[in-house]
Amino acid sequence: MRGVIMDAPGRISVGDREEPRIVEPTDAVIRLVATCICGSDLWPYRGVEPVDHAAMGHEYVGIVEETGAAVKTVKPGDFVVGSFVISCGECPICRDGYQSKCVNYAFVGATIGTQAERARIPLADGTLVATPGMPDPDLIPSLLAASDVLGTGWYAADAAQVGAGKTVAVVGDGAVGLMGILAAGQMGAERIIAMSRYPERQALAREYGATDIVEERGKEGIAKIKELTDGLGAHSVIEAVGTQESFAQAIGATRPGGHVGFVGVAHKGVTLPMDKLFFAEIHLHGGPAPVRRYLPDLIDRIWKRQIDPGKVFDLTLPLERAAEGYAAMDQRRATKVLLTLDGERRAD
Ligand SMILES: [Zn+2]
Ligand SMILES: [Zn+2]
Numbered sequence: 335m336r337g338v339i340m341d342a343p344g345r346i347s348v349g350d351r352e353e354p355r356i357v358e359p360t361d362a363v364i365r366l367v368a369t370c371i372c373g374s375d376l377w378p379y380r381g382v383e384p385v386d387h388a389a390m391g392h393e394y395v396g397i398v399e400e401t402g403a404a405v406k407t408v409k410p411g412d413f414v415v416g417s418f419v420i421s422c423g424e425c426p427i428c429r430d431g432y433q434s435k436c437v438n439y440a441f442v443g444a445t446i447g448t449q450a451e452r453a454r455i456p457l458a459d460g461t462l463v464a465t466p467g468m469p470d471p472d473l474i475p476s477l478l479a480a481s482d483v484l485g486t487g488w489y490a491a492d493a494a495q496v497g498a499g500k501t502v503a504v505v506g507d508g509a510v511g512l513m514g515i516l517a518a519g520q521m522g523a524e525r526i527i528a529m530s531r532y533p534e535r536q537a538l539a540r541e542y543g544a545t546d547i548v549e550e551r552g553k554e555g556i557a558k559i560k561e562l563t564d565g566l567g568a569h570s571v572i573e574a575v576g577t578q579e580s581f582a583q584a585i586g587a588t589r590p591g592g593h594v595g596f597v598g599v600a601h602k603g604v605t606l607p608m609d610k611l612f613f614a615e616i617h618l619h620g621g622p623a624p625v626r627r628y629l630p631d632l633i634d635r636i637w638k639r640q641i642d643p644g645k646v647f648d649l650t651l652p653l654e655r656a657a658e659g660y661a662a663m664d665q666r667r668a669t670k671v672l673l674t675l676d677g678e679r680r681a682d
Contacts, residue, residue: 337450338390338656338673343381346657351389351447354454359404362458364396364414368478369449370647371659371671373508374599379660382601389447390656392418393481395474396453398462405458412464415633416455417625418442418482423460433460433626441622449656451675463629466637473636475644475672479513480632483670484643485625486597487513487574488632491521493595493619494570498522503559503567503587504544506574507535509646509670510597512542514572516643519543520635523570527562529555529583535669538645552579556586567592573620576600582607588616596620647672 337351354363370393378385398412408414420440421433428436438457440446446453455461469477476484487510496502502518504511507530518526519542528544529551530536536547548558560567567589573580576598584594585607597620611618635641649668651659652675659671 335451336653337447338653340378340385340388340390343385344379346379346390346660348654348656351450354452356400356402357454358456359402360457360459361402362398362405362408362414362455362462363400363452364394364455365399365452366394366396366448366450366675367413368474368675369394369653369673370478371449371656371663371673372482373510373663373670374443375660376664377599377601379664389450390443391447391449392441392443393478393483394442394448394453395478395481399452401458407459408462408464413468414462414464415477415480415629416442416462417485417629419622419625420445420455420457421460421626422457423626428460431627432624434622434624436460449653449673451653461626463626463633465633469637473644475647476636476642477633478672479643479646480625480629480636482623482625483509483646484513484516484632485628486510486623487515487572488517488628489623489625490514490572490574490595490597490620491517491570493593493597494572495593495617496521496523496570499524500569501525501527501563502570502572503527503529504572504574505529505580505584505587506572506598507532507539508574511572511574512538512646512669513643514574515539515544516542516641518570518572520641527559527568532666534648541645551583555583559587563589569593570595572597574598576604578604582610585610585614585616588614590615593617593619597623646670650674652676
């Protein structure tokens, strides 16, 4: 089968990969219907993380082709959405709703690579959720968004205790930040402040419910948030970048007693300023999102057309042209790139 491989930083190829098959009775093999490139795929692309001929991709929707004997909740022919973390659904951590830290967890990006025609999904019952039927084609981008960016933005808003009447600030205007805005709107936030410098992203932020835009960063950005909140800061802050600067921004923008939901992937060397944190008197909660916890609800909202997260994809390319997609995201010509598999299917 065909699949995306990152040969080295900045070097993407699409080549032949081993055909997946059922190995464990809890496995499912799915045929991908759509997949996409994530902001986190840019870390190795830019050489921030080491990479050597790695199979890429962790966001996916597809149709189940085959299941192992122990799989109960999905069957061949089902359209499924899966989390970017494999989880068992049965351990104490899964039962507490933290499937991304399941005792049997595995990151799909590191172990499977779903920018491909097919994928073997271990622990299918704990990882995949079937949709109520075959989706209309226009719902596919939104269902794909649920696999990571929507689920991650939703978790960030949840972790930041977004709710009715609250003021929310969102640090980061990438796909996850935009999904955090969408989530905050759905959760009833009264005011949503998007921190963004890019006009197209500002427009989508407003469409998803942002009431204010702050272009300033650093000290000026924090001052602006304070100015908009009677000098207090936001009740809830979503941090969707993962750098030292963005974290400082998030902490500085939160009012005492407020909550930060952080989902930007922090890399080695990013540290918390304990002196600032000590006196800030705020709550911090975040990490890799337990997307699986939210999938049934998110699929339901998408199915009923209450939300349209699929708009976050602003470039669609066939899998074979994945290299162009990586370059477009790297150069910020695209916020998020959807990769289609139709062409390949027809060629079969
Ligand atoms: Zn992702
Ligand atoms: Zn588990």
